[in-house]
Amino acid sequence: MQDETMVVLAEYNTPTEAEIAKSMLDSAGIWSTIRNEYMASIYPLGTMPAQVVVRSEDYEKAQAMLRHR
Template sequence: MNEESQIVLAEYNTLMEAEIAKSMLDSAGIPSTIRNEYMSTIYPVGTMPAQLVVRKEDYERARDLLRHR
């Protein structure tokens, strides 16, 4: 994904939470990535959250999907 076409959909205190949300998006055909994937496991909870990132054009659909989980 191009950095300019990405937007942070959500931030999670644990990598596991971010992975679950990413899996849900993947299942719905919405491509996503996790930023700070490794840093969020090194630093104390809440210091460097894992960020779930999607394309701008997928943001609304992805947000609605995660909201109803």
């Protein structure tokens, strides 16, 4: 996994919103993870958003998946 380039797919104000997006991606077989999950819950809304990141080769498919939710 270290050699793969990770890109930010979306940013959310709460970790819960990011978890919902991650769950949708997981169900479609798209690997993702959440950055800043804990920091987003500590800091005020919008200060440090939770970021859903995916592999660069999955970006377009993941973007289409979240757009249709």
